Amino acid sequence: MKLLDEAREAVQPLLKSRLDTLPTTLRQRAAHHFAGGGKAVRPAFVLATARALDADHDTALTVATAVELVHNFTLIHDDVHDQDTTRHGRAALWTVYGTSEALLVGNAVCALGLETLDGLKGVGRLARCVTDLCEGQSLDIAFEQRAEVSLDECLRMSAGKTGVLLGCACALTALNAGADDEVVRAFDRFGVELGIAFQFANDLLGIWGDEQATGKPTGSDLARLKKTLPIIRALQSGTEAGAQLVELYAQGVELDEDQTRRAQALVARTGAREWAEAEIHRRVDLALSFVEKTGSPELTALAKLAFVYYSSLSSADS
Template sequence: MIPLTADSLGTVQQLLSHVRQTVAPAYRAAIDSLPAPLRHIAGYHAGWWSSSGEPELGGGKTLRPALVLASASAVGGAPMSAVREAVAVELVHDFSLLHDDIMDGDATRRHRPAAWKLFGIGAAMLTGDAMQALACDLLAGHTGIKVLTTTLTRLYTGQSADLDFERRMDVSLAECMAMPAGKTGALLACACELGALAGGADSRRCALLAEFGMHLGLSFQFADDVLGIWGDPAVTGKPVYSDLARRKKSLPVVAALTSGTRFSNELTELYRRPHDSDNDNLAHLAALIDAAGGREFALHEAERQLRDALACLEAAAPSPVAAADAVALTYLITRRDH
């Protein structure tokens, strides 16, 4: 299996810088095509300017566009051949974040007020809708359009399940482990498959790289579930215990609730109560989840998905340079402070 070590980060910042230089002009051109009010919100969300329009130097990590270009390179294609696909994936990602913040009630995004808090729910939703439409328009008439539209349906299904879980106490471990395949894994799988398609890969290599992206997304999500409870707000950009305050049924929580340990009954009783913002109460919930094995289980699953991702990448037989880029991105996506 392709090794994953700290050395994998050696060139990743240079790689991401190159991706931004390659993709950013096309991404900005897409946003600039929006009507002025929607363009303003999209640019704020992207970190390009403040709420009043003053230039800023923020923005996302462009990890998904980087996966698109790396996948094209992995199958022998030129990264520039996949810029259109990279922009489409980033548009869908930003669309999903705009909507997720509204549905989850998250008031901050990337250490700034979320778009809906500044511009209103309706305006933020419409901006997200417009970005989704732009993504589909970019790939209209190309082989990747079906991959993209299928991914959108999977995103809707995953997010719907996530919201449904908040209202239920009977969420099974199998359901909890399947939901992120739509909510998170689908878009990373899409990024890798679109890149492979743009690079001219056959169906087998496209499928392997899509599977690589899916496992990578699941590994990221399960690790992120841990951060949602125990993470440093300086890393997550969200208040401490934010997932517990909303009674989210993330993997550590469901693993603890279904553990059959002496801690699970108390956790079940407390989790049935209304949402709670008291830090002492939330800290007690976190301690119960940890004692019931929820954190350990989630981290174990994150590692298992990571191993499966690297095995799929190796089976796709990328060139050594392309493999190094993909592994560097994998390290950056999955190795965060737990």
């Protein structure tokens, strides 16, 4: 957690200076969103990657800021798409200024992220990553309208929504450190696998997250009939509990509080929670295998945060 705190403190001045270049109205709107803070996971990985490769610190800070801006673009848009009313314990941007204004701010923040990288290597790579992020979100929205979604499809969507940006962050850092193509690819794979691990954690928190810790109602994904990785695993488990969950979802109506608690119990009885927890560990181990030659204790510590993050925010109830 110390690494996250240090990364947040290090990137904040440049992040603020970049946001200050936005036109007045957009800057004021963006200030509301960024006032909630954030975990600074991506900046922490960028700075740790830079240290592992003995890269220039100021260049790494620029990469970290660019990536963090793009990440926040996705958060602003996600809140609109999911109709989430809170973000980091504050009212989500769209609930204060309206959907149209929030989307415009998100677009401006994305453009600012790409502009921040101007003059360094990898602007095109980051732009392609934005396209991948949009595709991942598009798939996520489409899945909500489909009766059946395969686990492989959901994994591809999760890689697009979460994995590609963390992979891009690490790859951009390696690229600007002058690393060869093999090393850049290794750091990309490292980040993608960790991004999927964090997505597993987020999906579990969408079912069993502690409301006071996450700021979102416990079981919110189930209540809204979302098809996340553990939920799809449960739906396709072939168990009696899975069949009952299929019946709940087939009604096509948002679940009330009692139904949500029942759905939580059904998912747990299918073994999907244990499966998803094991997948976090497996993905973390796989990710670390790509960068083991660096021998970086910081990268190892940050990689293991995926499970710490889930454990610290999850409810004891199952």
